[in-house]
Amino acid sequence: MKKTKASTVLAIVTALAVLAGCGGGGGSASGTKQQGSGAQGESDQPVAITIMANLHTPEVPSDKIEKLIEEKTNTKLEIQWVPDGTYDEKVNASFATGTLPQVTLLKNAASLINMRDAIRNGQFWEIGPYLQDYPNLSKLKPEVLKNTAVDGKIYAIYREVPLSRQGIIYRKDWADKLGLGAPTTIDEFYEMLKQFKENDPDGNGQNDTIPLTDRNDLVYGAFKTVSSWFGTPNNWGEKDGQLLPEFMFPEYVETMKFFKKLHQEGLINQDFPVTSKTDQQNLLTTGKAGVYIGAMGDVSSLEPKVLEINPDAELDVQNKIDGGPNGFGVWSVPGYGSVTLFPKTAIKTEEELKQVLSFVDQLMSPELANLIYWGIEGEHHTLEDGQVITTEDTKLWDREVKPYQVLQVGGPLTVEGFLEAKHTRPVKAKAEALIVENNDFLIEDPAAALDSKTYNEKGVQLQELIKDATYRFMLGDIDEDGFQAAVDNWLNSGGQQIIDEFNASNEASK
Secondary structure, eight states: OOEEOOOOOOOOOOOGGGGTTTTSOOSOOTTOOOTTTSSSTTSSSOEEEEEEEEEOSSSOOOSHHHHHHHHHHTEEEEEEEEEGGGHHHHHHHHHHTTOOOSEEEEOSHHHHHHTHHHHHTTOBOOOGGGGGGSTTGGGSOHHHHHHHOBTTBOOOEEBOOOSOOEEEEEEHHHHHHTTOOOOOBHHHHHHHHHHHHHSOTTOSSSSOOEEEEOOSOTTTSSHHHHHHHTTOOBSEEEETTEEEEGGGSHHHHHHHHHHHHHHHTTOBOTTGGGOOHHHHHHHHHTTSEEEEEEEGGGHHHHHHHHHHHOTTOOEEEEOOOBOSTTOOOEEOOSSOSOEEEOBTTTOOSHHHHHHHHHHHHHHTSHHHHHHHHHOOBTTTEEEETTEEEEOSOHHHHHHHTGGGGGGOOBOTTTSTTOOOBOOOSHHHHHHHHHHHHGGGGEEOOTTTTOOOHHHHHHHHHHHHHHHHHHHHHHTTSSOHHHHHHHHHHHIIIIIHHHHHHHHHHHHHHO
């Protein structure tokens, strides 16, 4: 396991002039129109652009921001919003039927890996050679683009995300009542959960609190972050000079044992393997649960909902839980969150591709980047000293702004004039500071830029064997021998080929 130290200082240039028009004024996004190949092309008629995007809110958003994007890019958008929980299934079904839209968002790195064979088979446009022709897209980081590449070629536009946002959000008022500080070790974390279970932290006289709320996600739920605390590698790790999958390391098994203990002792919601993210968060916001593990930035949307039900409640965040022999570490992403692909079934010609890329380039302009991420000045945010203060109306935010953030291209490191937030809530400011601090303790995936033909073909299917066995172990349905049997099945069903191919790819890259 290797930890890398990244810079903790992000220099973001704030230019107030870029807000001109963000409140709904006319004009097109500056510096983005390509002569003869832009979204506007050689005609004043709006260009139709089809998009499929994953939806992180319960309802389809208002089209207010969509209309402004259309106005500023001279396009007519057709956005298909698909619930995040079923998004990969929808993408796969649309791909199989040849009905993907021109702009197809993929949720994460795993979704992109799943598409590698289709990319190799010529189903998507290679866009690398075109990026230099666009003033904004040309600013995307080469090292991040490399992590999205297939056989060294660039097919995807990426959305920048912090390298690791993971940590815990917890009820500080409960902890204060019980004389507990922020946990700094796994033992202290366990003690917090135990006291949240046994000592009536909400003061209602009933033994009805759920210490930890979790969901059916081994990556972005609690499991992978807790696994980092135990010292588990990030997806792949090195052992005796060879790359092996994380679940073949003893630290992964120790993490499963820890969750099994939490489940047996009632320290976690008993149905966590089938709990959605929305239901997981509801357990915290309604005062039924006391600890949430995931993106610390989620505190900005969770805190208002908690206070709406209990004005005396208080949330706090913590990142550094030291449990492994090498000290605190936290898993990281490979520099990007979602990516965008451009299917040849939807984009028939190079000229049409250039029109679509011009539209995407405009989304990366300062004006539209800030509109997409922060909404409309005066409605969704205000400015103070050149920094953004977002609305306190979380329902308005979820309805009109949050869904459109998935359309973000690049991010603060690649968009000059991307506005910085001014956090009026202390806990949100603390969360953002801890997210930056995480950069000093990253556990990177050594296989992020490597390739395996068998993994591309069978990796997602085979991972289901491990996912199922992991949940079964945590629920007490199988023991260590049962889990090892699942690992052996994985190895015999193609997993050994994956190991061999990743190691060959690793050697070839040296």
